[in-house]
Amino acid sequence: MGAIEDSSAADVVTMDKIVALCKRRGFIFPSSEIYGGVGSTYDFGHYGVLLKGNVKSEWWRAMLQERDDIVALDSAILQHPRVWEASGHLAGFTDPLVDCKTCGQRFRADHLADLPCGRKPSKHPGETDECDLTGARDFNLMFETTIGPVKESGATAYLRPETAQGIFINFKNVLQFSRKKPPFGIAQIGKSFRNEITPGNFIFRTREFEQMEMEFFVPPNESQKWFEHWLTERMLWYTELGLRSDHLRLRAHDRDELSHYSSGTSDVEYLFPIGWSELEGIANRGDFDLTQHAQFSGEKLEYFDPQTKERYVPHVIEPAAGADRATLAFLVDAYDEEVVQGEDGREGAGETRTVLRLHPRLAPVKVAVLPLVKKDGQPELAHKVYEDLRARMQAEYDEGGSIGKRYRRQDEIGTPWGVTVDHQSLDDGTVTLRDRDSLAQDRIAIDDLEAELQRRLAAPWQTPKLKR
Ligand code: ATP
Numbered sequence: 001m002g003a004i005e006d007s008s009a010a011d012v013v014t015m016d017k018i019v020a021l022c023k024r025r026g027f028i029f030p031s032s033e034i035y036g037g038v039g040s041t042y043d044f045g046h047y048g049v050l051l052k053g054n055v056k057s058e059w060w061r062a063m064l065q066e067r068d069d070i071v072a073l074d075s076a077i078l079q080h081p082r083v084w085e086a087s088g089h090l091a092g093f094t095d096p097l098v099d100c101k102t103c104g105q106r107f108r109a110d111h112l113a114d115l116p117c118g119r120k121p122s123k124h125p126g127e128t129d130e131c132d133l134t135g136a137r138d139f140n141l142m143f144e145t146t147i148g149p150v151k152e153s154g155a156t157a158y159l160r161p162e163t164a165q166g167i168f169i170n171f172k173n174v175l176q177f178s179r180k181k182p183p184f185g186i187a188q189i190g191k192s193f194r195n196e197i198t199p200g201n202f203i204f205r206t207r208e209f210e211q212m213e214m215e216f217f218v219p220p221n222e223s224q225k226w227f228e229h230w231l232t233e234r235m236l237w238y239t240e241l242g243l244r245s246d247h248l249r250l251r252a253h254d255r256d257e258l259s260h261y262s263s264g265t266s267d268v269e270y271l272f273p274i275g276w277s278e279l280e281g282i283a284n285r286g287d288f289d290l291t292q293h294a295q296f297s298g299e300k301l302e303y304f305d306p307q308t309k310e311r312y313v314p315h316v317i318e319p320a321a322g323a324d325r326a327t328l329a330f331l332v333d334a335y336d337e338e339v340v341q342g343e344d345g346r347e348g349a350g351e352t353r354t355v356l357r358l359h360p361r362l363a364p365v366k367v368a369v370l371p372l373v374k375k376d377g378q379p380e381l382a383h384k385v386y387e388d389l390r391a392r393m394q395a396e397y398d399e400g401g402s403i404g405k406r407y408r409r410q411d412e413i414g415t416p417w418g419v420t421v422d423h424q425s426l427d428d429g430t431v432t433l434r435d436r437d438s439l440a441q442d443r444i445a446i447d448d449l450e451a452e453l454q455r456r457l458a459a460p461w462q463t464p465k466l467k468r
Contacts, residue, residue, distance in 0.1 A: 279322070
């Protein structure tokens with residue numbers, strides 16, 4: 001197959017196109033839709049579950065499988081209320097809120113210039129004389145609930161606003177049972193909840209989301225070294241999974257942005273259609289968290305080194321990422337449209353196709369098996385090929401509609417390879433193997449298919465968008 005020219009050298013992606021594709025192909029839809037929706041919460045459909053699941057397993061792979069100094073944890077969402085006193089969330093996990101007495105809407109005071117106003121012609125809150133904004137006041141982002149059946153006498157509890165505290169309060173347990181000593185890490189993936197004042201931009205900022213956080217405990221004098229180690233590692237994770245490096249950057253926090261206990265924080269930022277925005281925060285948190293929990297709980301949260309006979313509170317390096325935000329970044333980076341070039345007769349020549357150029361390891365479905373026509377024994381053979389492949393990888397069988405339509409559908413969900421069974425397959429046991437990105441089609445023996453797909457899946461991959 002010949003070359004493909006791009007419909008445009010520029011990036012064609014917009015947030016609206018991503019939202020539409022996610023809805024059309026069943027990745028992600030607004031939650032409670034039949035009741036009119038509920039602000040900024042989303043449900044993940046079949047392909048969305050598979051895609052986000054792959055993002056999370058790649059994170060686990062990097063944390064657990066590819067190194068031996070990190071262990072896993074899954075702590076409870078509901079924790080003792082004192083946890084949030086010790087962590088500082090009860091007093092300080094707030095955003096500045098302003099009310100507009102004219103339109104009745106509420107806004108984050110530090111985002112006014114980026115937010116739409118409740119009334120025209122004013123574009124942003126506070127822009128016209130009619131806007132009547134109150135002064136800013138602190139609004140705590142934690143969702144409150146009650147433990148026990150009686151609201152009045154039950155204990156007030158909070159849905160966790162981050163997964164990290166579940167790690168700190170288990171430091172002693174893990175130290176005892178994991179046979180690890182600093183430097184070592186504890187990693188966790190799970191839901192977090194924040195009553196964001198102005199959520200938005202699809203799944204970029206929602207009130208319920210999944211975090212992927214790791215706390216790396218180190219001897220105090222090694223903290224800067226490990227901070228730099230994790231900056232490099234985390235950037236590599238994104239680029240190895242295909243994010244374009246020119247759309248990714250590290251931004252060090254200014255002094256006035258730093259939390260009082262942090263001696264360094266850098267954000268991994270991605271160039272979304274809404275501009276450069278945080279994907280992940282990497283912080284050198286010192287001994288703040290363990291010291292606070294030791295003080296509030298009365299437990300000793302420290303490490304005794306039997307060799308040096310030294311006792312110390314480890315310092316913590318924290319890479320804190322969002323699974324939903326990362327999924328959005330991978331979707332945005334993968335989205336592409338192109339006019340397929342070539343003489344008449346080539347598959348789809350002259351048509352514009354939409355394609356998700358996802359890294360094969362992230363793609364929800366790895367291979368689609370398609371009979372060319374729905375007769376002459378082709379569906380039966382194709383189904384047999386599909387059954388063999390699905391034992392090894394996420395596969396799909398599709399016999400409905402024209403072959404062109406079926407390819408387009410797979411392109412839109414990012415399936416990297418298509419196997420087509422045709423009349424020749426029944427004669428000589430070969431099939432065509434189509435590549436999503438290049439549209440190259442190779443004839444290959446059915447017996448060699450699985451090994452070839454495994455080989456391709458393990459090979460390094462780079463987005464063709466980078467070659468433009
Ligand atoms: P932001 O400045 O965007 O509010 P943050 O600095 O408060 O984020 P952290 O507390 O560092 O975020 O959380 C770590 C990661 O969790 C973020 O980098 C992001 O990927 C994810 N995250 C945080 N809040 C949300 C949210 N409301 N919706 C989706 N993901 C989120």
